[in-house]
Amino acid sequence: MMTFELDILRQKSAQDVPYRQSFMFETDDENAAVSTALTALNARSVLTDKNGEKALPISWECSCLQKKCGACAMVINGVPGLACDSKLSGLGRVITVEPLRKFPVIADLTVDRRAMFDALREMSVWAENAVAPSERTQDISYEASGCLQCGCCLEVCPNFYAGGSFAGMAGGVPLSRLIEQLSGEERRAVMKEYRRRVYEGCGKSLACRKICPAGLDIEKLMVNSNGAAAWKSLFRRKR
Amino acid sequence: MEKINIIGAGLAGLTAAITLAKGGRHCRLISLQPSERAQSVLAEGGINAALDVMGEGDSTEYHFEDTMRGGVYLADETAVRRLTDAAPDTVKWLASLGVPFNMADGHIVQRNFGGQKKKRTAYAKSSTGKMLMTALIDETRKYEAAGLVERYPHHEFVTAVTEGGECTGAVVRDRYSGSTVLFGGRVIMCCGGLAGLFPSMTTGTTQNSGYAAARLFEQGVRFSNAEMLQYHPTTIGIPDKRCLVTEAARGEGGRLYIERGGEKWYFMEEKYPELKNLMPRDVVSREMYFVRREKDCGDTVFLDMTGLSQEIWQKRLPDLRAEIMHYLSIDPAKQPVPVHEGIHYFMGGIHTDAFHRTNIAGLYAAGECTSQYHGANRLGGNSMLGAVFGGKTAAEDILAAAEMTAADETAYSGSETVREPTDAVKRQLGSLLYEGLGIVRSEQGIDKALKKLDELEASEGVFPRMLLGRAMLLSARERRESRGAHYREDFPEKNDALRAPTFAVYRNGRTEIKIGD
Ligand SMILES: Cc1cc2nc3c(=O)[nH]c(=O)nc-3n(C[C@H](O)[C@H](O)[C@H](O)COP(=O)(O)OP(=O)(O)OC[C@H]3O[C@@H](n4cnc5c(N)ncnc54)[C@H](O)[C@@H]3O)c2cc1C
Ligand code: SF4
Ligand code: SF4
Ligand code: FES
Numbered sequence: 196m197m198t199f200e201l202d203i204l205r206q207k208s209a210q211d212v213p214y215r216q217s218f219m220f221e222t223d224d225e226n227a228a229v230s231t232a233l234t235a236l237n238a239r240s241v242l243t244d245k246n247g248e249k250a251l252p253i254s255w256e257c258s259c260l261q262k263k264c265g266a267c268a269m270v271i272n273g274v275p276g277l278a279c280d281s282k283l284s285g286l287g288r289v290i291t292v293e294p295l296r297k298f299p300v301i302a303d304l305t306v307d308r309r310a311m312f313d314a315l316r317e318m319s320v321w322a323e324n325a326v327a328p329s330e331r332t333q334d335i336s337y338e339a340s341g342c343l344q345c346g347c348c349l350e351v352c353p354n355f356y357a358g359g360s361f362a363g364m365a366g367g368v369p370l371s372r373l374i375e376q377l378s379g380e381e382r383r384a385v386m387k388e389y390r391r392r393v394y395e396g397c398g399k400s401l402a403c404r405k406i407c408p409a410g411l412d413i414e415k416l417m418v419n420s421n422g423a424a425a426w427k428s429l430f431r432r433k434r
Numbered sequence: 435m436e437k438i439n440i441i442g443a444g445l446a447g448l449t450a451a452i453t454l455a456k457g458g459r460h461c462r463l464i465s466l467q468p469s470e471r472a473q474s475v476l477a478e479g480g481i482n483a484a485l486d487v488m489g490e491g492d493s494t495e496y497h498f499e500d501t502m503r504g505g506v507y508l509a510d511e512t513a514v515r516r517l518t519d520a521a522p523d524t525v526k527w528l529a530s531l532g533v534p535f536n537m538a539d540g541h542i543v544q545r546n547f548g549g550q551k552k553k554r555t556a557y558a559k560s561s562t563g564k565m566l567m568t569a570l571i572d573e574t575r576k577y578e579a580a581g582l583v584e585r586y587p588h589h590e591f592v593t594a595v596t597e598g599g600e601c602t603g604a605v606v607r608d609r610y611s612g613s614t615v616l617f618g619g620r621v622i623m624c625c626g627g628l629a630g631l632f633p634s635m636t637t638g639t640t641q642n643s644g645y646a647a648a649r650l651f652e653q654g655v656r657f658s659n660a661e662m663l664q665y666h667p668t669t670i671g672i673p674d675k676r677c678l679v680t681e682a683a684r685g686e687g688g689r690l691y692i693e694r695g696g697e698k699w700y701f702m703e704e705k706y707p708e709l710k711n712l713m714p715r716d717v718v719s720r721e722m723y724f725v726r727r728e729k730d731c732g733d734t735v736f737l738d739m740t741g742l743s744q745e746i747w748q749k750r751l752p753d754l755r756a757e758i759m760h761y762l763s764i765d766p767a768k769q770p771v772p773v774h775e776g777i778h779y780f781m782g783g784i785h786t787d788a789f790h791r792t793n794i795a796g797l798y799a800a801g802e803c804t805s806q807y808h809g810a811n812r813l814g815g816n817s818m819l820g821a822v823f824g825g826k827t828a829a830e831d832i833l834a835a836a837e838m839t840a841a842d843e844t845a846y847s848g849s850e851t852v853r854e855p856t857d858a859v860k861r862q863l864g865s866l867l868y869e870g871l872g873i874v875r876s877e878q879g880i881d882k883a884l885k886k887l888d889e890l891e892a893s894e895g896v897f898p899r900m901l902l903g904r905a906m907l908l909s910a911r912e913r914r915e916s917r918g919a920h921y922r923e924d925f926p927e928k929n930d931a932l933r934a935p936t937f938a939v940y941r942n943g944r945t946e947i948k949i950g951d
Contacts, residue, residue, distance in 0.1 A: 224673060226761055231673040238857040256467065258641040260675045263564070264471040266641075279673075301610045312468065312587075321576040325530035328537060336534035337559055340568035344470045369572070376532050 196223050199283050200245065201232055203253060204293040205303050213300075217245040218253075222283070229292060230257055230267055230279035233304075254302035262408060265343030268350075269294055269304050275350035277408045295350050297357055308346050310357035314366045318388040326376045335419050339372035341409050348403035348413075354396050361396030364403045364413055371416040389420060436837045437462055437584070438829075439604045439617050441591045441646060442624030444472035445563075445818055446801025448570040449825030450622050455577035457833040462617055464586040464606055466641050469571045473626050473639040473802075474821065477563025478680055479547060480555035481528075481822075482815035483521035487541040492552040494518045501816060504549045505781070505809020506918040506928070508659060508935050513788035513806040517816075517823050524823055525556050531569040534558050547814040548681060548714055555815040560680070560753050563818060570822075591646040593850040594621055594653055594797060601796035602838065605846050616848075618840030620796040622828045623650065624821075627780040627802040631903055632864045633857070636777040637669055637678045645852060647784065647803050648898035651905060651940055656793040658805045658935040659782035660902075661910035662919050664812060665873045667718035668737055669776030672761045676776030679737065681814070683754060684711045686746050688739040690718070691770070692725045693732035701725045716811060716873075716919050719775035723873045736770035775873055779817060781808040781919065782909070785937065790828035793939075796838065798831070800824030805935070810918025859894050863903055866890065870907045876923045880911045901945065905938040908947045912936060 199220045206213040220232040236242055237252045244250045258266040260279045267278040270293040272286055283290065298306035348364040349355045355363040370393065373385045397417075404413040438454055440447045443465035454461045465472070484497040497518040502509060529535055529542065535556050536543045547555040558565035577583040592605040595616060603618040625646040629638030651657055667690075668683065669676035684690075690711055691698040701721060703710045711718070722735045747755050747767055758766045784799040786792050786806055792799055801821040808816065854860070870883025884907050891900055913936055915929035916922050934950030 225763060227673050234674050238861075240856065240858060256471075258467055258471040258639040259473070259476055260640065261476070261672065261677055264475055264639070266467055266471045305610075307588075307610065308468075312585075316575055316579050319576075319579065321572045321579075322532055323576070326532040328529040328535065328542070330537045330540070333534045333537060336532060337561075337565065340532075340534065340565050341561065342568075344468065369568070372532065372568070373572075 196221050197225075197284065198288070199232065199286075200289045201229075201236075202289060202291045203303070204291070205253070206294075206300050207251070208302055209300055216250060218242075218250070219245055220283075225282075225284050227283050228279050229269075229271055229281045229283065229286075229290070230260055232283060233278060253304065255304035263343070265345030265408075268345040268347050268408075270296065270350065275347040275406060277345065277347075280408055295346055297349050297355060298346065299357070308344070311344055311346055311349065311365045314362040314392070315369060318362060318366060318370060318392055319384070320366075320369050320373065322373060322377060323381055332375045335375040335416065336372050338412055339368055339375065339416055341411055342368040343409050345408060347406050347408055351402045351406045353400070353402070354398055360392060362392045364393075364407070367393040367397070367420070368411060368413065368416055371420040374420045394421065435460060435842075436619045436840045437617070437842065438619050438832055439464060439621045440624055441465070441604060441621065442472075442626055442801065442803070443469040443587070444474035444624060444626055444801060445566060445570065445821035446825035447622075447624035448567070448574050449822045450624060450800060450829040451574050451583045452570065452577065453826045453829035454832065455580070455582035457829070458582075459833060460582055460584070462584045462586055463574070464589045464591065464604070464617075466588070466590055466609070468587040469567060469574075471639070471641060472567065473629070473642055474818070475564045475567050476637070476639070477566075477818055478560050478678070480545065480557030480562045480815050481525060481566070481818040482547070482550070482554050482813065483525040483556060483819065484518065484552070484554055485522050485525060485542060485544060485556070488544050488553040490552045492554055494521065496552060497521060497554060500550045501807070501813060502809070504811055504813040504816075505807075506811065507933050508809030508917070510788055510806040516788055516827070517807055517820060520823055521819055524819060524826075528566060528569060528822070531573050533565050533569045548712075549813045566818065566822070590852060591625065591649070592852055593649055594794070596653070596794060599795065601794050602840055605848065605850060607852065614846045616841070616844050616846045618842055618844070620832060620838055621798065622790075622825070622832075623647075623784060623797070623799040623803055624801045624825060625803045628783070628902075629777075630860075631899060632777055632868060633861050634674045635676065635864060635868055637666065637676050643854075644899060644902070645854060648902040650784065651902045651938075652898045654794070654940060655797065656785045657783060657902075657905060657938045658785035659809065659909070660906045660938050661871065661913055661936060662781035662808075662810050663777055663871060664715065664779035664781060664919050665719040665775040666778035667715055667722055667775050668773045669778070670758065670762060670771060670773060676774075677757070677761060678776075678778065679758070679771070679773060680754060681715075682751065683737060683739060686750055687742050688737050689741070690722070690735055690773070691738055692735050694728070695730045698738075699725070699731070716921070719873050720921055722775055734772045735774070737766075737773045738770040739766045740768060740770065742767065779812055781805060781810065781812050782906075782936075785935070788827075789831040790824055791831065798828040800828045810920060853897055854899070855894055855897050859890065860899070862890055863887070863900060867903050867906065871910055874921055874923050875910055877911060877914075878924075880907055883907055884911075901940055905940070905945050905947070908945055909936040909938055912947045912949060
């Protein structure tokens, strides 16, 4: 049996003051993840914290529980990731769990990621006309369509803040599908959004690439989107 | 101006919204979480359409026949005809939105999928559902920006509102603010399958709680084929759910065995020398159940993929190996993987006609929450098709009818709330349903489950999910035959006197079950 202490940054609602509360969780499943612990804690008939005090259920979001939907993004031991992708056994005995900081907290680990979706609408991330299916664009389009909109990349990005003009990779990745698939005037219009809201604000450190839980090849997508070699040389220089 | 209320933003909900908006109508797209989190993103295998690009002379007629046969003739013939006829255009439309289907020589490539005689399944590597969703989400955004689609992405369905037998709106609760509003206008339910009735026991998502369907059942919405659950033979137990191991694992040479008297018994190969491990899903699942019951046999069935070549792992199943290693800490190239049949799809659900109308005027339903296309069993690749086409069809029916004069948005003054028991009770209900509605069923087993349900209701009170659960058990009890996914040990044969859907309706505090109209 393994015993873990989850040290959770809690907040009853946006108006309330944040506080920390620790919970003990025991399991013999070496594959148990942070999501497993949160589910089990909330399923207890009476939830008590480490000190035996009665506690409110922990607010968090999940859906697929197999790292394919991005719902459960949070900051675990200081690093953003998916709760269902973070095995307890690799995290030490005491594990800190906090909400994503770049978005307003709704309650506990639930945050409002609306800004991320708003940016996509503002940047007109859609195709105005029918796209011609093509083998040539298949691979990049597949990669770019894989974004979970989890927001982990935005959390580590030094240049992103919610509501700012820079959309980060949660905006850049979906745009790169359209850049690949569209042509002519339509493509030029998307490219313009891309330059203004992704390219210009990005420091190209690629902290986002290492963190992306979907494992998307952000560098490849960005190099492809730019067409001109600017990104390529920039990325090379950084390395 | 009437705004149509769409509950659910997966494949069905998105397509309904796009169709309405294209027709110039306003809608609200209401879902517990944003579309990116819907169960539809999990689909891997593909979507069916007789595109006839593989040189096999496929036709919509064959697709129709395979679908009807697969559902063992319980599906709605008119609906299936419309579905299969429209399938090629549906897939072409999806491609025109930018879905990166696998292609070769300038056309979409199609593959074989269980129960179909032709290569008819279009796919995008191993994430077809995610690819469809991304393209549809982007398309929907166009109409959001134009003000035709309003998103309510953290909103929960509370109840349908009916006046004089007609649905005139829906009550919806904002999970973030806690406020509840009444949205006027007709309603399309696109709330997905009933995974939530079986907590931790399905390949689905936690978000599809089953509450919306259960509440509608309580409100008198007619259901059909509620007993029809599809079990997928190869799922692995991961924390809090079952995770699908794709059929391709067996397609590429994976073998099922159980330990018998210290030896590996490759039971599928012995029992079905022709198709072996590639028998239809329900047959494989049942055999797994039976061999586990045999004496001298162990209690675990293994999927042996140790004979697969390096090349197959690298080129054809790369994600699968990584996934199994991640979740089970087992390298499937070196060690057999313990598998178990798991609930994967709900063929039954809200009953609609071929135009997706329910028995309540103004209330429509589409996607996995409905039942018309799949009968007693669904073919892999037909459910995504049914969801996309269903959302479109429901919306088109609304476009063709006159607008309803409906209040726009008002504060809700009624007393209806989401009535759910504790997690512990949900789990108790789930396990008794699982006992009654297992892969192999019997009157005795079903009666036992019903008795447990009586006791649970007596101690915890009656909740909507219990009403629906009871209807599922009673439907399974009423169908005294074996057909498709429904296998009765006490009635192992098909009985053609029962070749009609099982209807369930809740009226005057009673659940009525009837086979056929
Ligand atoms: C692992 C897996 C693999 C699959 N593979 C395939 C495949 O290869 N081919 C195929 O054809 N099919 C496949 N399927 C089935 C197919 O994916 C689904 O049937 C289909 O996507 C369902 O779409 P939908 O729009 O009906 O519902 P979903 O995508 O499930 O969406 C349901 C929506 O309803 C909302 N909702 C639910 N309850 C409420 C509520 N109470 N209040 C408000 N909103 C609510 C949710 O938020 C969500 O937006 C697979 C399924 C799984 C689980
Ligand atoms: S490369 Fe750096 S600045 Fe650019 S999006 Fe990624 S983390 Fe942000
Ligand atoms: S790019 Fe990766 S980290 Fe960023 S939102 Fe998409 S999936 Fe998440
Ligand atoms: S719950 Fe879907 S990614 Fe964790």
